[in-house]
Amino acid sequence: MTSILELTLTPQEAYSPDLLDAIVRKRIPQSHDYRLAKRSIDARSRQVKVNLTLSVFPKEEIPALIEYHIPEKPVQAKHQAIIVGAGPAGLFAALRLLELGIKPIVLERGKDVQARRRDLAAINKEHVVNTESNYCFGEGGAGTYSDGKLYTRSKKRGDVRRILEILVAHGATHEILVDAHPHIGTNKLPKLVADLRESIIRLGGEVHFNTKVTDFILENGEMKGVVTEAGERLKGIAVILATGHSARDIFHLLHNHSISIEAKPFALGVRIEHAQSLIDQVQYHCETDRGPYLPASAYSLVQQTQYKGVERGVFSFCMCPGGFIVPAATAPGELVVNGMSPSRRDSRFANSGIVVAVELEDLQEYAHFGPLAAMEFQASVERKAWEMGGKTQVAPAQRMVDFVEGRVSKSLLDTSYQPGLKSVDMQDVLPPFIAKRLQMAFKEFGKKMKGYYTNEAQIIGVESRTSSPVRIPRNKETLEHISTSRLFPCAEGAGYAGGIVSAAMDGERCAEQVAALYAKY
Structure with a gap:
């Protein structure tokens, strides 16, 4: 009969197979074995912990790892x-x-x-x-x-x-x-x-x-x-x-x-890129690197903003720890960025979409496109980004604090975005109701994550394919x-x-x- 064992361990204990095995063996009968069922990191306090849930069972009753099996024989289909x-x-x-x-x-x-x-x-x-x-x-x-x-x-x-x-x-x-x-x-x-x-x-x-x-x-x-x-x-x-x-x-x-x-609400904004070491220091409360056991840290942020009397959410989207920013355009004449990570998440960069909720009432000048209104708005911003980047896949970019304070960055940081970056005023790329909300949100994010709001981070545009603009x-x-x-x-x-x-x-x-x-x- 299977039972549950719950443990709270240090990262070294949780992610070192030998240490974990020694700890678990002391807590279960010799006649039993175990399997990891759930694992999560708790970084709320200065001492990061890892919560584990293990399934414990008699050795002669080892459960299957998965119930699903790929069918063996071809299907006779009518x-x-x-x-x-x-x-x-x-x-x-x-x-x-x-x-x-x-x-x-x-x-x-x-x-x-x-x-x-x-x-x-x-x-x-x-x-x-x-x-x-x-x-x-x-x-x-x-x-x-x-x-x-x-x-x-x-x-x-x-x-x-x-x-x-x-x-x-x-x-x-x-x-x-x-x-x-x-x-x-x-x-x-x-x-x-x-x-x-x-x-x-x-x-x-x-x-x-x-x-x-x-x-x-x-x-x-x-x-x-x-x-x-x-x-x-x-x-x-x-x-x-x-x-x-x-x-x-x-x-x-x-x-x-x-x-x-039908036209459908979606979200649009930018990719923001920090050093992964900075995000680790903020999230894991460490002074230098996170050490060999903890994975690259992620974050999730959301902030409500008021602009011209209308409230809209600004939020992180598809955060990629230890990742890369990539060009995701699907046609010439447009510029779109997205994020990806290798399985080890071992890039020195962290990136995330920071996007603003776009409702249909925000798009009155596109209403004549009917059900394609949100899609046409999306496409127009992508064309503007392409033009501002120099009509290649070089992406327009700006340091974060410079963007908020309205300065064109004199220089840009190293980046994971392979086609390259061009320093511009991102307020010339983004519609005002997007840019103003991002500026408000970045300041607030800096209060929620000390060190996040810095000119050692840069925004890269545009992150526009967050979801379908059509239903x-x-x-x-x-x-x-x-x-x-x-x-x-x-x-x-x-x-x-x-x-x-x-x-x-x-x-x-x-x-x-x-x-x-x-x-x-």
């Missing part, structure tokens, strides 16, 4: 369904369809995960943006070349443990099952994504790269399939649309077909589009997810609804 997009939502939807006896046809506009690397190198080194293969488009989606964060608050929407177990079954370390804020890392995600794809193919699904959807097959208000750029017509019992937050052509296509879409409305119960049957808007691009795990869960839920509604025909 029907097929089309999945547009091979990000987390699309891949997990495909696996779930196979489990439910439906063959998935996955169509990805970009390249496979390995081939994407050359296009990422081109945007970093040569400032060339491939419109179909970049940090957002390609196998694995935007999450593949990212920090690989697996923390989600969307537990009511699906089985988080199941998603994590599927990732472990495809090569992720078992530590993602126990850490309070698990992550995989950009260096390990590509192989894991490729292994997910191989499972789909081995079980009888299809995955097609360089296959861009350019039209829908609509009959009597039903989505029957899609048309590819090559002219191929592919039909299925349903279409799961899992294209991610940056497929603007798909939003235009839906709008042109009079398929209902594709769907029935809350069936997840089917509200007016076009057999169309299942899915995950982040449709406005219903916000990260790898939540997107994967939404993909599974859409697959289950496809099977429940249409597999009987």
Whole structure:
């Protein structure tokens, strides 16, 4: 019978396998063994502690590490369904369809995960943006070349443990099952994504790269399939649309077909970059480095701001400890930045998006774009950033205190952003209601984290792809589009997810609804 042991240890005790084992063995019977179930860092006091929860069980009753097992035999499918997009939502939807006896046809506009690397190198080194293969488009989606964060608050929407177990079954370390804020890392995600794809193919699904959807097959208000750029017509019992937050052509296509879409609030701002050692000193209360046992520290900040009588939140987004800032544009003539981290989080830089909530009432001058209003606003800021950076992927930047006090920085700091930085007044890049709120928030953040507000940090713009600026409305119960049957808007691009795990869960839920509604025909 399994019991629970809870411990509070020093970082050295918690992260040293031999020390931890010696401590645990003194507390459990010799006839028993144990497994780490949960781990979290408590840095609220000056002495950092690590809280552990361990499962203790008789040696002859060792439980399985995970319950999920990759199916062994190909699926004999009566029907097929089309999945547009091979990000987390699309891949997990495909696996779930196979489990439910439906063959998935996955169509990805970009390249496979390995081939994407050359296009990422081109945007970093040569400032060339491939419109179909970049940090957002390609196998694995935007999450593949990212920090690989697996923390989600969307537990009511699906089985988080199941998603994590599927990732472990495809090569992720078992530590993602126990850490309070698990992550995989950009260096390990590509192989894991490729292994997910191989499972789909081995079980009888299809995955097609360089296959861009350019039209829908609509009959009597039903989505029957899609048309590819090559002219191929592919039909299925349903279409799961899992294209991610940056497929603007798909939003235009839906709008042109009079398929209902809505403008959606999102958030926009900048990436801020500090030395990781500074963030460690603030968070871990250490005078020098954090030592060999503690991981690179993260932070989460939020501040309400008042501007012209309107309150809006400013908050940290996708914080990447020990990470890098990368160019995430999906078309020439725009500049977008994002953050990523390797699994060891061992870069000397810490970066985070600091973004302002954008509501539809903030966008009155874009109202004539209708449901594409927020998207057009987003695109306009990205074009301005590109122009201010010099019309390459060099990003406009400014030291933090200089930005708040209205001075153009005479010099910029070293950066992890490979294409380079140009010193500008970021108030010329950002809309006033964004810039003013950021200036207010940075001062307040400095009060919450002593040392955070400093000219030894710099802001880099723009962080604009925080979430989809468009929502594709769907029935809350069936997840089917509200007016076009057999169309299942899915995950982040449709406005219903916000990260790898939540997107994967939404993909599974859409697959289950496809099977429940249409597999009987």
